[in-house]
Amino acid sequence: MSEPILAVRGLHTAIRTPSGPLEILRGVDLEVDRGETLAVVGESGSGKSFTALSIAGLLPAGAEVTSGQVLLEGRDLVALREPERRTVRGAEVGMVYQDPMTSLNPMMRIGRQVTEGLRAHGWSKDAARDRAVTVLGEVGLPSPQALMRLYPHQLSGGMRQRVLIACAIAPRPKVLIADEPTTALDVTIQQQIIQLVARLRDEYGIAVVWITHDLGVVARIADRVAVVYAGRVTELARTRALFATPHHPYTDGLLRSLPTPGDPHQAPLPQIGGSPVALSALPPGCPFAPRCAQRQDRCDTEEPPLIDRAGSRAACWVPREDWRAPSAGVTSRA
Structure with a gap:
């Protein structure tokens, strides 16, 4: 198999605070091939946009990549000096932001x-x-x-x-990063933008990284999906496989919260209980454990790596076949 055009390996990004560095990304691993769309999804504060900014070298003041690699056709962009990085940014890695007015x-x-x-x-x-x-x-x-x-x-x-x-x-970039590019648009224009990016991807052979919280958009545009939680990838899978059989309770909770189109008698939508964990106060084990109905003793003491699960990779100690119901600590929304 050929090497991916973009590969992110063990990426750690931190911001400076009065009490010391605070890690925002904690070992992110991603890759995307030419002509492929990778969707990066998760709740607000999960690290999606920081992933995009770290790849593009556009981190705000006070933030920096502390370790890891961003490999563009094998060349490590993290190791480049800023003048060299400017020659790559825009020319080889393009960025589309959320709000065109700003x-x-x-x-x-x-x-x-x-x-x-x-x-x-x-x-x-x-x-x-x-x-x-x-x-x-x-x-x-x-x-x-x-x-x-x-x-x-x-x-x-x-x-x-x-x-x-x-x-x-x-400039005909090799990689296009789109950070929530359709959030501020109505549904009709949103669909036009999605179709436009897909057409340009196919015509130019661009690798697309699509940052979003909208799983409906993901289902329409992405070839693969990376689900991010607490600054790490918690699940990585082909889009169809992830929607059919998620292998992380967090992913399962996100999917269960989607409404069913055309169902006038739909029951109250479920939601994931609790709140996203604070990066300044991460638990010693799995960061999703406090919200997870599938937690076991090991989850409270050891953070799982990405584990191969039936064609997907999920950072969960508990195989799906051993899950209890209901999944993912999901509760009904009143």
Whole structure:
């Protein structure tokens, strides 16, 4: 088998606090192949966005990767100095953010915002402009020549999100990281963006890392899924396999909380009991144990690694066939 285009190995990221470093990512392992979409899912605060920022080298002040590797075609991006990392960021690893109104500069015309990254990576002025017009058309925006002269406030939310995608793919990156790119959009525009990214992935052979909390989106776009909890991957599986038979109680709880479309008599939706664990006060064993109905004595003392489970990998000591019902400490929502 060929090596994945992007491989994250044992990634640890921490932020500085008055009481010392606080680990946000605790040994994240991921990989994605060319032309594949990997969805990274989990509750707010699980470490999804920090994973994306660590891969792209865009961590905020006070945060840093403390150990591990981010391998792009075998080259470790963590080991690069910042000037070298700038040559990779944008050109080889593109990033699409959640809110285009805060990501696009309201004082700059669309044309300049698309060409800016290209010029930074050595494209000539004319070549960058021609590429900008082409890529704005490729993402489905009408009259790209005229659009180049407009400002972000003159576009709809869906058009602004397409501009962000155009900015990210204009240099023809090898990896596209999309951090909650459809959250602020209505359902119709959301579906259009999902289809757009899937088409661009297939046409360009881009590897896509899609960060989201929306399992409905995951089911429509992802080839594989990494479920993140407390700064670690707790389950990694093919999308169909994960939805059919989750092997971690946390994943099972997330899936059970999904509504059934078209069921007018659906019972109250279940929810995972308790609250996400604080990273500053992790328990000595499995971080999900305080919320888990499947916990055993070993879960309170040893944190499990990712264990092969029938084609999936799950960080759980208890095989699914030994689970008690109900699963995952799930309780009904009143």
